[in-house]
Amino acid sequence: MNRYDKRLTAQYGLESSKTVQENVIRHFIDLIPNIPYYNVVSYREIILINAQIIAIIRAMKDEGKSTEDTLRIQAELFKEDWGKVPKFMGRIFVSKFGGYFLRRLAAKVTAEGWNTEYKKGIQNDDFIVSIVTHNCGLVEYLKSEGMTIYFKNKKTDVFELVKRIILKKLLIVWLPVIL
Numbered sequence: 001m002n003r004y005d006k007r008l009t010a011q012y013g014l015e016s017s018k019t020v021q022e023n024v025i026r027h028f029i030d031l032i033p034n035i036p037y038y039n040v041v042s043y044r045e046i047i048l049i050n051a052q053i054i055a056i057i058r059a060m061k062d063e064g065k066s067t068e069d070t071l072r073i074q075a076e077l078f079k080e081d082w083g084k085v086p087k088f089m090g091r092i093f094v095s096k097f098g099g100y101f102l103r104r105l106a107a108k109v110t111a112e113g114w115n116t117e118y119k120k121g122i123q124n125d126d127f128i129v130s131i132v133t134h135n136c137g138l139v140e141y142l143k144s145e146g147m148t149i150y151f152k153n154k155k156t157d158v159f160e161l162v163k164r165i166i167l168k169k170l171l172i173v174w175l176p177v178i179l
Contacts, residue, residue, distance in 0.1 A: 001025075004056065007073050016063055023059035024052075031055055036141055038112050042105070046138055054145050067149050099129060106131060113137060 001021045008017035031051050038044050053074060060070045099120065106118040115135040121127045142148070 001056075003077055004073060007076065011073075012063070012065070020056075020059045020063055020065075023062050024055045027055035027058040028052065031145070034141075034144060036137055038109070038114075038137060040105070040109050040112055043109055043112065043114065043137065047141060050138060050142065050147075054142075054147055057147070057149075102129065102131060109133075 001024055005017055005021065008020055012020075028051065031054060035051050036047060038047065053070070056074070057067050057070045060066070099118065103118045106116040109116045113135065114133050114137050116131060116133045119127075119130045119132055121129065
């Protein structure tokens with residue numbers, strides 16, 4: 001919550017920031033028994049990041065703030081994280097070397113129940129490499145916590161924002177694991 005403190009205080013004042021931070025801890029403790037465990041480090045981190053975001057969303061709602069308010073702050077933080085990844089890492093990520101590790105990662109998470117495949121883009125594709133998850137443990141976890149706001153909804157663009165955030169975070173999380 002230290003990363004949120006400055007932004008919360010600037011936007012909502014010191015007292016509101018303190019209240020949100022106290023409530024986040026309470027909400028996160030309530031979430032702990034239901035957080036699924038995966039034996040793949042990067043997927044554990046993805047689940048934990050989303051559990052933290054759920055706790056923050058709930059604490060912000062306690063203070064009368066919207067999910068979008070929370071996700072705006074989270075997007076700013078992820079942009080900071082994204083800026084810390086050296087550009088050459090992206091080239092490694094899509095290289096044959098990176099592909100070897102991504103294929104291994106896909107096989108490992110498939111064994112954990114996240115039916116995942118590694119795809120290399122072909123000439124007319126709009127991607128170079130892709131990790132496609134057909135049975136996503138994160139989606140199931142979000143459903144179990146009533147966080148369907150994350151899912152595509154014609155009335156909101158929250159899904160697209162979260163999807164971009166998560167994809168960027170995946171790259172940040174996977175690169176140290178891959179390398």
